[in-house]
Amino acid sequence: MFKASQLGLASLFLLMTSCAGPTTATVPSTTPATITTPTSTLTVTPTQTQTLITTPTPTPENTLGVHTTEAIDEQKIIVIMADFPDVTPTLSKEQIYNKVFVDLDDYFRDASYGKMWFTGDLTGPYMLPYPIVDYNILISNLLADKTKVLALVQDALDAADGDVDFSQYSHVMIVLGASVQQFTGVCYCAIPGMLGQLGISKVITKSGQIISSVAVFSEDCYLGNFAHDTIHMLGGFMMGGRVLPCLYDQDLQATPGDFRGGLQFSMIHMGFWDPLSCHVYKPDLPPTGLSSWTKMRLNWIEPSKIVVVNLGQTTTVTLDPLDSADSSTLVIKIPLTSDTFYLVENRQKVGFDQYIPSSGILIAYADDGYKGECRYGQGPVQLMDANPSVPYLQGAAFDIGKKEIFVDVQNNLAIILLRKVDLSYEIEITTADEIDITSTNCVFPAFPEGFQRTK
DSSP states (O other): OOOOOOOOOOOOSOOOOOSSOOEEEEEEOOOOEEEEOSSOEEEEOOOSEEEEEEOOOOOTTTTTOSOOSSSSEEEEEEEEEEEOTTOOOOSOHHHHHHIIIIIIHHHHHHHTTTSEEEEEEEEEEEEOSSOGGGTOOOSOTTTSOHHHHHHHHHHHHHHHTTTOOGGGOSEEEEEESSOTTTSTTOEEEEETTGGGGGTOSOEEOTTOOEEOOEEEEETTOOHHHHHHHHHHHHHOEETTEESSOOSSOHHHHTSSSOHHHHHHHHOOSSTTSSHHHHSOSSTTSOOOOOOHHHHHHTTOSOGGGEEEOOTTOOEEEEEOBTTOTTOSOOEEEEESSSSEEEEEEEEOSSGGGGGSSSOEEEEEEEETTOOSOOBTTBOSEEEOOSOTTSGGGTTOOBOTTSOOEEEEGGGTEEEEEEEEETTEEEEEEEOGGGSOTTSTTEEOOOOOTTOOOOO
16 A cells, blocks of 8 residues: 555545445555655555445536535625825726736636636725734745734725625625735735634624625736635635635745745645646746636536546546637546545646646546645645656646556556547546556656545
């Protein structure tokens, strides 16, 4: 079995899985293999038999797994412009409006395949009562002073309280009249997010209005920053946790160093393949498209476009580009247990995915039983890295003529790239005992140090 430290967290997420129980089978053990990544060394050790767990084919109702049902159709946003008494803003109302209701709206229309869009209003600017230093925080999620987060959010909401009926809006964005160099917090999602560490899930204005979805942005934040924290708001809460947490490791983010360097170092789960992990791939580029894991949690992928393949089956699937609304098949899902599964997606340089590090097939291990933020090496989703010698998962994609085979010996699973036709791939899902796992073309599961693999 693969060795991993046992740091298990209690699962509080609603698990939308089949009620039927799993069945078990055994297969002969195979030659041990050692897999080394930049963060860990993992070993497959031989035993007499290995127990495999298979689950019934999911129904359309539970194919998506854990997901919100609130991120569909119109999302009405109120944007509050808030200034500091000692800082002069540089962007106009029109520029802020266009960033949210044109650029960000375009991004999410594309990411959701037209299932969700933004409407709304902009109000202000309002003058905050204190200088910027009273609201500035460290950029680290763990080290930031949450009382200052609450103070800024409360003061901005109270300033707009008399002009805005917040019940008419789905989410609140507070855009500050300060640059990312001036406002050290840069941007953050307050609810659901920072204020959760104070046990706060809503803010009440001075007139009694209740706000339960709010994020804060410096005026010149990258579009990827806006996308990242907006995704948190769209996902919301489920059973006490965020449906869509940050996909970088928060403990690694808190290590000393400049923000960008520190963020790269902490991107151990999804690298530059999802704005929840990286915000942007490069500062001068728009954000990349979203991973299938994030899209599924937002309820943006139709179950009819997800091919479910159970362990022990052999089948060939034509997998189309994830970023294209015209694709017939967007995701292959391979259940391992009632909670865990692999996702296989095709990332090509089309749409917002033109900004990804490279193109090819991504394979991710996901655990719907994981509740909480990414900490101590653990998280709800983990890319399998086809090329671990390339830093920050930039070479994670499998491709024809490169790394073409993924093998999970523990679950007797093999994923084989057969051929590429235009932008689509023919992929065979089969059993590991059908192939030579000593081939240098094979990639085995590997996880960051501290990651707990359930199955």
